[in-house]
Amino acid sequence: MSEQKLFKVTIDNITTEVEPGTTILQAARKIGGDIVPPAMCYYSTLKDSGGKCRTCLVKVAQGSAADPRPVPKLVASCRTAVMDGMVVENITNQQVLEARDGVVEFLLINHPLDCPVCDQAGECNLQDLSYGHGDDKSRFEFVKRTFEPENIGPHIQLHMNRCIMCYRCTYVADQLTEERLHGVLDRGDRSRISTYISKAIDNDFSGNMIDVCPVGALTDKTFRFKNRVWFTRPMDAHRECSKCAGKVHLWMRGDEVFRVTGRKDQWGEVHDWICNECRYDKKKVSDWVIEGPAKMSRHSVISVNKYYGLKKPKDFLPEVMGGRDPKMLMDIHDVSGVNDPDIDLSAVNGPATSKTFEKKDS
Amino acid sequence: MGRKLLLDKVGIVGIRSYDVYRENGGYSSVEKVLKTMSPDDVTNEVKKSGLRGRGGAGFPTGMKWGFLAKPEGVPRYLVCNADESEPGTFKDRYLMEHIPHLLIEGLIVSSYAVGSNRTYIYIRGEFGWIVDILEQAIAEAKNNGWLGKNILGSGFDCEIYVHPGAGAYICGEETALLESLEGKRGNPRIKPPFPAVKGLYGCPTVVNNVETLSTVVPIINMGGDEYAKYGTGKSTGTKLISACGNINKPGVYEIEMNISVEEFIYNDEYCGGIANGKRLKACVPGGSSVPVLPANLLLKTAKGETRMMTYESLSDGGFLTGSMLGSGGFIVYDEDQCIVRNTYSFSRFYRHESCGQCSPCREGTFWMEKILWNLEHGKGKMKDIDLLWSVQGNIEGNTICPLGDAAAWPVAAAIRHFRDEFEWHVTHPEEAQRRNYGLAGYAEPLKAGV
Numbered sequence: 001m002s003e004q005k006l007f008k009v010t011i012d013n014i015t016t017e018v019e020p021g022t023t024i025l026q027a028a029r030k031i032g033g034d035i036v037p038p039a040m041c042y043y044s045t046l047k048d049s050g051g052k053c054r055t056c057l058v059k060v061a062q063g064s065a066a067d068p069r070p071v072p073k074l075v076a077s078c079r080t081a082v083m084d085g086m087v088v089e090n091i092t093n094q095q096v097l098e099a100r101d102g103v104v105e106f107l108l109i110n111h112p113l114d115c116p117v118c119d120q121a122g123e124c125n126l127q128d129l130s131y132g133h134g135d136d137k138s139r140f141e142f143v144k145r146t147f148e149p150e151n152i153g154p155h156i157q158l159h160m161n162r163c164i165m166c167y168r169c170t171y172v173a174d175q176l177t178e179e180r181l182h183g184v185l186d187r188g189d190r191s192r193i194s195t196y197i198s199k200a201i202d203n204d205f206s207g208n209m210i211d212v213c214p215v216g217a218l219t220d221k222t223f224r225f226k227n228r229v230w231f232t233r234p235m236d237a238h239r240e241c242s243k244c245a246g247k248v249h250l251w252m253r254g255d256e257v258f259r260v261t262g263r264k265d266q267w268g269e270v271h272d273w274i275c276n277e278c279r280y281d282k283k284k285v286s287d288w289v290i291e292g293p294a295k296m297s298r299h300s301v302i303s304v305n306k307y308y309g310l311k312k313p314k315d316f317l318p319e320v321m322g323g324r325d326p327k328m329l330m331d332i333h334d335v336s337g338v339n340d341p342d343i344d345l346s347a348v349n350g351p352a353t354s355k356t357f358e359k360k361d362s
Numbered sequence: 363m364g365r366k367l368l369l370d371k372v373g374i375v376g377i378r379s380y381d382v383y384r385e386n387g388g389y390s391s392v393e394k395v396l397k398t399m400s401p402d403d404v405t406n407e408v409k410k411s412g413l414r415g416r417g418g419a420g421f422p423t424g425m426k427w428g429f430l431a432k433p434e435g436v437p438r439y440l441v442c443n444a445d446e447s448e449p450g451t452f453k454d455r456y457l458m459e460h461i462p463h464l465l466i467e468g469l470i471v472s473s474y475a476v477g478s479n480r481t482y483i484y485i486r487g488e489f490g491w492i493v494d495i496l497e498q499a500i501a502e503a504k505n506n507g508w509l510g511k512n513i514l515g516s517g518f519d520c521e522i523y524v525h526p527g528a529g530a531y532i533c534g535e536e537t538a539l540l541e542s543l544e545g546k547r548g549n550p551r552i553k554p555p556f557p558a559v560k561g562l563y564g565c566p567t568v569v570n571n572v573e574t575l576s577t578v579v580p581i582i583n584m585g586g587d588e589y590a591k592y593g594t595g596k597s598t599g600t601k602l603i604s605a606c607g608n609i610n611k612p613g614v615y616e617i618e619m620n621i622s623v624e625e626f627i628y629n630d631e632y633c634g635g636i637a638n639g640k641r642l643k644a645c646v647p648g649g650s651s652v653p654v655l656p657a658n659l660l661l662k663t664a665k666g667e668t669r670m671m672t673y674e675s676l677s678d679g680g681f682l683t684g685s686m687l688g689s690g691g692f693i694v695y696d697e698d699q700c701i702v703r704n705t706y707s708f709s710r711f712y713r714h715e716s717c718g719q720c721s722p723c724r725e726g727t728f729w730m731e732k733i734l735w736n737l738e739h740g741k742g743k744m745k746d747i748d749l750l751w752s753v754q755g756n757i758e759g760n761t762i763c764p765l766g767d768a769a770a771w772p773v774a775a776a777i778r779h780f781r782d783e784f785e786w787h788v789t790h791p792e793e794a795q796r797r798n799y800g801l802a803g804y805a806e807p808l809k810a811g812v
């Protein structure tokens with residue numbers, strides 16, 4: 001193979017060299033760190049994905065060395081190829097940050113606030129994104145859009161209300177399964193994922209739709225409400241499988257396997273798709289050869305205690321206390337009426353209320 | 363009387379039929395190009411004519427044809443965009459209904475220029491009866507040797523197919539149109555690649571509007587240079603304008619692009635003035651997607667120059683004080699019309715028509731419609747106006763296709779020019795339900811007629 005000339009690209013003042021045809025997003029991922037644009041719809045292992053959610057918008061401040069003009073509009077970094085000498089601004093550009101905040105707001109206005117009962121909570125890209133970009137209050141004062149529930153089969157639970165229309169699951173169905181049994185119906189704000197005439201999506205490899213879903217719109221029925229992801233511990237495991245590579249993450253608690261998923265890389269992307277048998281039917285430890293704890297490098301609650309290269313946070317308390325060393329920062333007995341020694345809680349009939357603690361004039 | 367090049371013959375009885383059309387000089391341009399010109403010659407004439415796309419964006423047609431990739435052994439396609447669904451725009455419909463052979467003739471010549479042996483007319487599904495008219499015209503043209511194999515012995519083959527859409531405005535966007543034509547869901551494609559490189563079935567494709575392709579006929583007949591003498595500046599030739607709203611004579615007019623907006627509204631040859639003796643309040647000059655202008659900015663530019671019916675003049679002042687010629691859907695509002703209501707109604711349209719694949723458009727159009735509903739129905743708050751401004755700003759420029767912009771611009775322009783009317787809806791919620799805001803300071807007193 002003849003040596004190919006590499007393209008030089010500068011993203012947020014950091015320069016790297018990539019092969020022609022590389023997208024801005026992939027170049028940014030090569031650099032790594034905070035300058036990587038968030039991607040909610042692009043998925044490197046799914047052809048044609050990306051371009052839809054618009055969270056990865058960036059500014060091309062210089063088109064290329066040959067044609068240094070800037071691109072007037074922001075571009076989707078996941079679908080824009082780098083040119084030699086391109087200069088890109090992501091987190092160094094105010095317009096980009098504002099547009100991204102706007103996009104995140106759009107993604108959230110109709111998203112239900114059901115994280116406490118959502119199986120995806122803890123490993124949800126939208127949750128992570130809204131920590132980074134969302135506002136603490138909503139400007140949306142209307143009733144959120146809802147959809148009629150639809151049963152799409154024995155394995156996958158569809159919560160259309162949570163869907164952000166990334167289209168990833170349709171690419172999985174097109175590219176991995178025998179036949180696509182679902183698709184996007186209707187248009188605009190009413191567009192939805194559906195099988196149209198309630199069909200069961202149970203063809204092999206369809207379970208990968210769950211792994212690519214960035215939110216909790218498609219979740220695993222065999223895991224539904226069984227546990228919170230942050231209580232489970234991901235383990236790298238493998239087995240001999242005639243249909244897929246058999247390389248998975250087992251999400252375990254103690255000796256119990258709660259869930260099986262594909263192995264995600266640091267960008268949350270699966271490279272070795274797994275078959276439905278591995279995913280749904282192999283829930284015993286004895287089914288698997290466990291390699292060891294999975295290395296999670298994603299910034300999320302699921303990474304708690306599982307961080308690779310985790311740094312212990314600095315203990316700043318002594319510094320703040322300036323040499324003082326009290327045993328307890330505040331004596332809770334002083335501030336809470338709950339601990340009023342005059343009130344015998346066992347004597348209260350029924351649940352205690354604020355009335356119980358009102359100061360009685362004696 | 364202004365000069366006409368497209369609709370000059372529509373008055374002739376029976377012009378819809380092949381025989382009458384042919385007797386009146388029809389298909390002479392096909393003879394001319396197939397016998398005396400090379401495809402590149404045709405493209406050059408179109409380049410010389412200065413013709414700009416009549417579908418809305420005004421992109422130079424000759425240049426678009428010049429961009430077409432021509433790899434060996436790969437078919438090229440010409441697709442005629444007859445999806446005309448923009449509120450206020452109904453010119454293509456008029457042309458196809460009254461003089462269908464003009465479009466067919468233009469299509470044959472243009473197909474020859476771009477090298478398309480299979481040319482498609484993607485027509486709005488609601489135009490069912492026009493599908494029949496076009497198919498009739500195609501059959502007649504074919505029977506008379508203007509379509510099929512080896513046309514006029516030139517070795518050039520061409521077939522034209524009519525494909526009706528299924529009722530989606532978004533399928534007028536050229537890449538959504540191609541998806542739909544391929545039998546897929548009408549989602550706009552992410553560009554690049556542009557259709558000139560990868561269009562229909564992955565092959566190089568030119569998409570042009572009905573009027574654009576019909577205009578190729580007079581350009582070939584008279585020559586590009588001669589055509590360029592019509593109109594002014596970079597707005598050469600004539601343009602079809604569909605005029606509607608509170609005017610005395612709504613309808614489709616062919617204008618030479620050298621008349622003023624004032625003349626167009628008040629002259630009896632065109633709109634014939636504002637209906638019922640009312641005064642002009644505002645106008646959307648180029649279809650629902652372009653910014654609305656108050657009367658005082660419509661007739662004169664911010665610089666005080668006379669505003670002309672041309673691409674350049676209508677966009678003079680950018681979006682701050684100008685608008686766009688767009689697709690030529692000219693909507694006129696008199697003093698009794700409510701801008702808030704109109705903006706609400708446009709936003710309803712865009713919400714309904716968004717394809718839903720990109721988040722700013724899908725969610726933004728949904729949100730804007732709700733805020734505007736509140737404002738229009740006396741339930742709005744002052745901060746809603748700022749919110750609306752912010753939401754439209756978050757959509758604009760951040761979407762896959764220009765539908766997002768098209769939804770944002772009318773809202774932005776309405777707030778920019780008519781903010782006091784929005785505020786009045788907030789401060790007078792009950793009164794706003796009973797009567798309209800009226801003129802305020804939007805219009806200068808005007809002389810009636812020119």
Ligand SMILES: Cc1cc2nc3c(=O)[nH]c(=O)nc-3n(C[C@H](O)[C@H](O)[C@H](O)COP(=O)(O)O)c2cc1C
Nearest residue numbers: 415416417443445446447534535536570571574764
């Ligand atoms: C949402 C949307 C709808 C459109 N609808 C139409 C249409 O109905 N007819 C049309 O000719 N162009 C329409 N266009 C413009 C086309 O994308 C394209 O620019 C045009 O067909 C090119 O033809 P022209 O160069 O001859 O103007 C639309 C564009 C957008 C973004």
Ligand code: SF4
Nearest residue numbers: 717718720723761763
């Ligand atoms: S801007 Fe609207 S219509 Fe265009 S691709 Fe995005 S969602 Fe679809």
Ligand code: FES
Nearest residue numbers: 051053054056078
């Ligand atoms: S990740 Fe690029 S647009 Fe969604």
